[in-house]
Amino acid sequence: xxxxxxxxxxxxxxxxxxxxxxxxxxxxxxxxxxxxxxxxxxxxxxxxxxxxxxxxxxxxxxxxxxxxxxxxxxxxxxxxxxxxxxxxxxxxxxxxxxxxxxxxxxxxxxxxxxxxxxxxxxxxxxxxxxxxxxxxxxxxxxxxxxxxxxxxxxxxxxxxxxxxxxxxxxxxxxxxxxxxxxxxxxxxxxxxxxxxxxxxxxxxxxxxxxxxxxxxxxxxxxxxxxxxxxxxxxxxxxxxxxxxxxxxxxxxxxxxxxxxxxxxxxxxxxxxxxxxxxxxxxxxxxxxxxxx
Amino acid sequence: xxxxxxxxxxxxxxxxxxxxxxxxxxxxxxxxxxxxxxxxxxxxxxxxxxxxxxxxxxxxxxxxxxxxxxxxxxxxxxxxxxxxxxxxxxxxxxxxxxxxxxxxxxxxxxxxxxxxxxxxxxxxxxxxxxxxxxxxxxxxxxxxxxxxxxxxxxxxxxxxxxxxxxxxxxxxxxxxxxxxxxxxxxxxxxxxxxxxxxxxxxxxxxxxxxxxxxxxxxxxxxxxxxxxxxxxxxx
Numbered sequence: 001x002x003x004x005x006x007x008x009x010x011x012x013x014x015x016x017x018x019x020x021x022x023x024x025x026x027x028x029x030x031x032x033x034x035x036x037x038x039x040x041x042x043x044x045x046x047x048x049x050x051x052x053x054x055x056x057x058x059x060x061x062x063x064x065x066x067x068x069x070x071x072x073x074x075x076x077x078x079x080x081x082x083x084x085x086x087x088x089x090x091x092x093x094x095x096x097x098x099x100x101x102x103x104x105x106x107x108x109x110x111x112x113x114x115x116x117x118x119x120x121x122x123x124x125x126x127x128x129x130x131x132x133x134x135x136x137x138x139x140x141x142x143x144x145x146x147x148x149x150x151x152x153x154x155x156x157x158x159x160x161x162x163x164x165x166x167x168x169x170x171x172x173x174x175x176x177x178x179x180x181x182x183x184x185x186x187x188x189x190x191x192x193x194x195x196x197x198x199x200x201x202x203x204x205x206x207x208x209x210x211x212x213x214x215x216x217x218x219x220x221x222x223x224x225x226x227x228x229x230x231x232x233x234x235x236x237x238x239x240x241x242x243x244x245x246x247x248x249x250x251x252x253x254x255x256x257x258x259x260x261x262x263x264x265x266x267x268x269x270x271x272x273x274x275x276x277x278x279x280x281x282x283x284x285x286x287x288x289x290x291x292x
Numbered sequence: 293x294x295x296x297x298x299x300x301x302x303x304x305x306x307x308x309x310x311x312x313x314x315x316x317x318x319x320x321x322x323x324x325x326x327x328x329x330x331x332x333x334x335x336x337x338x339x340x341x342x343x344x345x346x347x348x349x350x351x352x353x354x355x356x357x358x359x360x361x362x363x364x365x366x367x368x369x370x371x372x373x374x375x376x377x378x379x380x381x382x383x384x385x386x387x388x389x390x391x392x393x394x395x396x397x398x399x400x401x402x403x404x405x406x407x408x409x410x411x412x413x414x415x416x417x418x419x420x421x422x423x424x425x426x427x428x429x430x431x432x433x434x435x436x437x438x439x440x441x442x443x444x445x446x447x448x449x450x451x452x453x454x455x456x457x458x459x460x461x462x463x464x465x466x467x468x469x470x471x472x473x474x475x476x477x478x479x480x481x482x483x484x485x486x487x488x489x490x491x492x493x494x495x496x497x498x499x500x501x502x503x504x505x506x507x508x509x510x511x512x513x514x515x516x517x518x519x520x521x522x523x524x525x526x527x
Contacts, residue, residue, distance in 0.1 A: 044527075053371070053525035069522075075374045076297060082527055102306065103373035105297055148374075 001106075002029040002182040003064040003077060003150040005050065010059035012045055012206075019045045021206040023059065027184070027199065029149075032176060034197035034214075034278070035186040038286050042206040043186040044082070047154050050184070051080035063150065074150075076105065081143035082154040086135040089127035093138065096127060104146040106179075112145035115171065119164055132159035140168050147179050154186045169193055191279040200278060204286050214278065221276030222258050225251040230269045234262075241284040253284055298375040303383025304390070307366060311358060311391050318354050319398050326406075351395055352445040358391070359449020363457045363520075371525040381520050385513060388450070392442035396435060433498065440505045441482045447512035448474055454519040457526070474508070481505050 005027040012020040020042050027033050037043045048054050049061060052068045052075055061068060068074040091099075093116065100107045116123060119137035127135060136159045143151055157165050172183065173196065187193060200217055202209040212220065224231055228250040235252055242253040253276055258266075266273050362384055370380050448471045456464030481501045496504070 048525075048527060053527065055522045055524075070376045070378060072298075072376050072379065075376055078374060080372070084527075100373075102302070103297060103375075 001077075001149045002180055003074070004029040004182070005150070006060075006062040007046075007050075008060045008062075010046075010049065010056055010061065012042075012049070012054075012058070019206050020049075023203075023206075023208055025201060025208055025211050027182065027201070029064075029182050030180040031198035032172065032183045032185060032196050034190070034194065034200045035184055035203065036188070036190055036200060036278075036282050037186075037203035038188060041203045041286075043203055044154055045206075046203065047080065047082075047152050047184065047186055050150075051078055051152055053080070076103075077149040078152070079104070079143050079146045079148040079150070080152045080154070081139050081156045083136065083156070083158045084139065086127045086130060086132075089135075092126050093121060093123045093130075096138070097142070100142060100146065104148060106147035108145045108147060112141055115141035115144060118167060133161055133164065136160050137164050137168075144171055144175055147175075147181065150182045150184070152184045152186075155188075157187075157189070165192070169196055172196055190282045191277065194278040197278070202282060202285065209285060217278055217281060218275060220255060220257060221281045222254045223251060223274040223276055224254060224266065224271050225249065225274070226269065226271035230271060234266060234269060234271060241281075242287075253280060255281065255285065298370065298373065298379055300379045300382035300386065303370060303375060303380055304386040307383055307387040308390050310366075311387060312394060314358070315354070315391065315395055315398065319351075319395075319402065322350060323402055351399055352441055355392065355395065355442045355445040356449035359388070359446040359451075360453040362450050363453035367457075367520070368525065377520055377523065381517055384450070385516075388443060388446045392439045392446060395442055396438040399438065400435065436502075437482050440502075440509070441478065443509060444474075444478050444482075444505070444512065447509065447516065450516050451512060451519070454516055454523070458519050458523045474512075477508065478505075481508070 007023050007025050010020055010023040011018070023046065035043050035046065049056055050063070050068070052070070055069050063071075063074050063078070066074060068078070089096075097109060097112050097116065100112065101109060113123075116138065119134070119141060121130065121134050121138050121141070127138070130138065136157060140153070140156050140160070143153060143156065157168060160168065169192075172185075175181075176183070185193065185196065194214070197214050199211070199213050201211045210217075224235060226234075226249065228245065228248050231250040231252055235254060238258075239255045240252045241255045244251050258273070263273060366384065367380055371377075452464065452467045452471055455467035480496060481504050
């Protein structure tokens with residue numbers, strides 16, 4: 001079971017600062033969505049609205065066909081996992097896991113315990129005794145095992161070491177096979193998790209910069225390398241998002257589709273065409289926005 | 293469709309279980325401290341045991357603190373678990389009434405135990421400020437008064453916690469000023485309260501005081517509902 005999301009005209013002001021500006025998008029159900037953006041872009045603000053931690057005053061949010069605010073069914077099916085302070089969480093790990101059975105209808109206790117074990121979280125300790133990374137891993141384990149139709153991870157990996165993050169990413173893929181759900185993944189560490197995303201939504205300065213499936217996005221980014229004059233002539237009409245020079249060789253990154261005809265022309269000019277990663281596109285598209 | 297797990301009733305059950313646990317700890321500590329104090333006290337002050345003085349107002353302050361923590365601890369926790377605000381409100385409201393009744397029953401039981409123990413050990417404890425053993429009507433009057441006092445203190449604490457949480461420190465401080473006024477009113481309405489500024493000047497008969505108490509309780513529930521119904525959950 002998974003929820004679809006539709007946001008129309010969502011605008012959020014914090015005094016004079018516009019955190020979100022007329023956001024419009026749809027997120028299909030059962031997919032892993034990467035919500036990307038630089039620091040302060042508005043990712044967390046958006047996610048707190050989707051989790052109904054805020055009431056939308058300007059614009060509408062529809063989750064699984066209904067307004068999620070104070071909606072018992074939607075709230076029960078929504079997990080919001082974010083960085084939390086464990087200083088005052090004195091409960092034993094065992095108790096924390098057991099208690100989730102009261103709250104989440106699809107919670108799989110055995111799976112939660114298995115994840116806790118694989119994340120090497122000591123179950124005889126209380127939550128306040130865990131390191132920051134261990135506490136994050138515990139939240140992630142609970143988030144995965146809750147199997148809520150909408151699961152939101154907002155920079156949930158903070159403090160987790162590389163092996164733990166790797167395990168987390170693998171489990172997301174496995175869980176999507178076993179129990180597909182809508183997963184929103186907010187991050188600015190795009191490079192190490194871009195293979196997880198089915199769809200990508202990039203937010204910049206409170207606005208939707210682009211929304212594409214991963215395949216579509218990867219088809220829209222090219223690197224073109226060759227002699228400086230040839231590259232400049234070839235990319236005159238294209239949207240160049242980044243360029244660098246080394247001697248007489250120039251390499252540019254281009255955003256947009258490159259038709260077959262142009263690809264043939266590039267080959268004739270002895271230009272090398274490569275693909276771009278989502279991370280490269282993210283970095284240079286959000287940089288470009290900054291410049292303009 | 294799956295049943296709604298975190299209904300008001302369910303939240304009330306979970307909250308009540310947790311808060312009764314806290315209450316048992318609180319009363320146990322208070323009981324031990326009291327026994328130690330009485331054991332070492334001598335002279336006329338050793339005869340200050342009675343239902344109100346036994347807790348010395350601390351049970352009311354305990355309820356105030358639980359009320360304050362209701363937002364920062366319990367509300368925040370249940371929101372993370374996918375509860376609706378209105379379900380939390382009605383769950384916490386039901387718990388507040390139950391807890392007010394339970395803490396009063398526990399206090400009365402402890403007082404009886406103390407009286408029994410005092411008779412057995414020969415302590416001089418016959419200094420009851422409130423007469424609740426002479427007749428059933430007196431007992432009911434004191435019993436209900438204590439329940440109402442505990443409930444009002446809880447609701448005032450809840451209001452303070454919610455105001456700080458929702459509106460920040462300035463309005464939070466204003467809510468404390470407002471609470472002092474409400475406590476003064478409670479002092480007039482309820483004889484057993486320890487925080488009373490005008491008890492000696494104004495004495496209201498029960499048939500006026502009780503309805504006014506109910507009005508105050510409804511008002512506090514209303515204010516708290518208004519504060520919580522669309523409050524932002526802070527992360």
